[in-house]
Every structure is written in C-alpha cells, then in structure tokens.
Amino acid sequence: MMNAIPSSWYLILSALLFTLGVVGFLIKRSLITVFMSIELMLNAVNLSFVTFAHEWHQVKGQIFVFFVMMVAAAEAAVGLAIIIAIFRARATLNVDQIDLMKL
Amino acid sequence: MHLVLFLIFAAFCLAGAINLLLQTHPINSALSLIVVMSSLAVLYLLLGAEFLAAAQIIVYAGAIMVLFTFVVMLLNVGVEEKTHGSKVAKAVGFPAVVVILGVISTVLLQAEKHLGVVNLSDKITTTQELSRTLFTDLLLPFELTSVLILIAILGAVALARKDGGQ
Numbered sequence: 001m002m003n004a005i006p007s008s009w010y011l012i013l014s015a016l017l018f019t020l021g022v023v024g025f026l027i028k029r030s031l032i033t034v035f036m037s038i039e040l041m042l043n044a045v046n047l048s049f050v051t052f053a054h055e056w057h058q059v060k061g062q063i064f065v066f067f068v069m070m071v072a073a074a075e076a077a078v079g080l081a082i083i084i085a086i087f088r089a090r091a092t093l094n095v096d097q098i099d100l101m102k103l
Numbered sequence: 104m105h106l107v108l109f110l111i112f113a114a115f116c117l118a119g120a121i122n123l124l125l126q127t128h129p130i131n132s133a134l135s136l137i138v139v140m141s142s143l144a145v146l147y148l149l150l151g152a153e154f155l156a157a158a159q160i161i162v163y164a165g166a167i168m169v170l171f172t173f174v175v176m177l178l179n180v181g182v183e184e185k186t187h188g189s190k191v192a193k194a195v196g197f198p199a200v201v202v203i204l205g206v207i208s209t210v211l212l213q214a215e216k217h218l219g220v221v222n223l224s225d226k227i228t229t230t231q232e233l234s235r236t237l238f239t240d241l242l243l244p245f246e247l248t249s250v251l252i253l254i255a256i257l258g259a260v261a262l263a264r265k266d267g268g269q
Contacts, residue, residue, distance in 0.1 A: 074255035
C-alpha cells in the first residue's frame with residue numbers, strides 16, 4: 001500500500017474546490033448560497049496554505065490559515081448581518097432583484 | 104492507509120462542494136458545506152496540522168456554519184427561484200472558470216517535480232510550536248485581529264438592528 005502522497009494531489013484538490021466555489025458564486029441565485037461559495041473558496045485556499053506549510057516545514061503557513069479563519073469569522077458575522085438588513089428592506093434574497101444600491 | 108484516507112475525504116470534499124451547487128434549498132447547501140469543512144479537517148490532520156484541524160471543526164464547521172443555518176432559518180428562506188440567471192455571468196464566467204482551473208493546473212503540473220511527498224509519519228506541528236511563533240514573532244497581527252473582531256461584532260449588531268442603516 002502506498003503511504004506517500006505527492007503534495008501536488010492536495011494542491012489539485014484545493015484548485016478543484018476553489019473552482020467549484022467560483023462556479024457556485026456565478027450560478028447560484030440566492031444571496032446566502034453565494035456567500036457560502038465564498039466560504040468554500042476561502043477553505044480551498046486554506047488547504048493549499050497548509051500543504052505548502054507542510055512542504056517547506058514552515059509554521060507561519062499554518063498561522064496564516066489561523067488568521068484567515070479569524071477574518072472569515074468576522075466576515076461571516078458582518079456579511080450575515082448585511083443579508084438580514086437586505087432581507088428586511090426588500091423581502092427577497094434573489095441576487096437578480098438586488099441590483100440597486102438604493103431602494 | 105494514507106492513500107485510502109486521502110481518497111475518501113477528498114471524494115467527500117468534492118461531493119459536498121458539487122452538492123452545494125446542485126441543491127436549490129439553502130439549508131441543504133449549508134449542510135453540504137459542513138461536510139466539506141469537516142472533511143478538510145481530516146485532510147489537515149493528514150498534513151500534520153492538528154491545531155488547525157481542531158480549529159477548522161470548532162470555528163468553521165461549528166461557529167460559522169451555525170451562523171449560516173441560523174440566518175437561513177431566521178429569514179425562512181425558501182427554495183431558490185429559477186430565474187433567467189444573469190446570462191452575462193454565465194457566458195463570461197464559465198470560460199473564465201475553465202481558464203482559472205487551466206492556469207492553476209498548468210502551474211501545479213510544472214512545479215510538481217519540485218514538490219515533495221506527504222507521509223503520515225511526517226512531523227506533526229504541535230500547538231506549542233504554533234503558539235510560540237504566534238505569540239512572539241506575530242504578536243502584533245494577533246492583537247490586531249482582536250480589534251478586527253471587536254469592530255466586526257459592533258458592525259454586525261449595528262447592521263442587524265431593526266432600523267439598521269438609518
């Protein structure tokens with residue numbers, strides 16, 4: 001049984017997840033799902049950070065992922081608050097109908 | 104063992120991500136995203152990042168996704184409406200996505216011979232090692248993120264208030 005996996009497999013998985021995130025960002029029509037696609041992209045990038053940290057034995061790569069997680073948590077809190085405000089103002093979450101800055 | 108674990112959880116990741124795109128109800132998409140994030144935690148463990156695996160479960164699969172499901176339920180979001188979609192986004196977007204994937208894969212395949220391999224027996228990055236760097240070299244960025252999170256809390260409360268934005 002093979003015990004060593006090339007680092008590039010992890011990176012290719014990360015690239016695939018990132019691409020799926022971009023596709024979701026483009027094709028989904030619900031604001032919440034679009035936001036979830038952004039989280040998917042952040043996760044994909046985190047995976048490549050951890051892979052490179054492992055590759056070059058750098059602790060800082062993992063700490064960067066930790067920072068990304070903290071920023072993602074802050075971003076999710078503010079983003080979801082904005083989604084709630086939008087839903088209050090327009091009673092819809094369809095991105096096709098949320099195309100104006102003012103009511 | 105390593106290969107089997109990698110293949111299983113990579114498959115879970117991709118299946119969850121594809122399911123996120125295919126589902127029409129946001130709550131189903133949120134649950135698929137939890138599957139993706141939990142499988143990524145296992146992949147972090149395989150890469151020897153034990154602290155990040157725990158943080159991934161607690162912060163992402165726990166806190167952030169609870170926030171998402173909470174908002175989906177609070178707003179009582181229904182099934183995604185089938186609209187014409189923005190045709191421009193699809194017409195320009197899909198070629199762009201293919202180009203992005205192509206560029207990343209080309210770079211990776213060229214760099215592949217310089218990259219090493221991942222073994223399960225590789226050294227695990229301990230939390231002690233991680234925190235030593237975090238609290239010495241990177242103390243200032245760490246403290247700044249606490250300010251960022253404080254501002255985010257204030258912003259979220261201000262935005263989500265009944266008369267938010269006014």
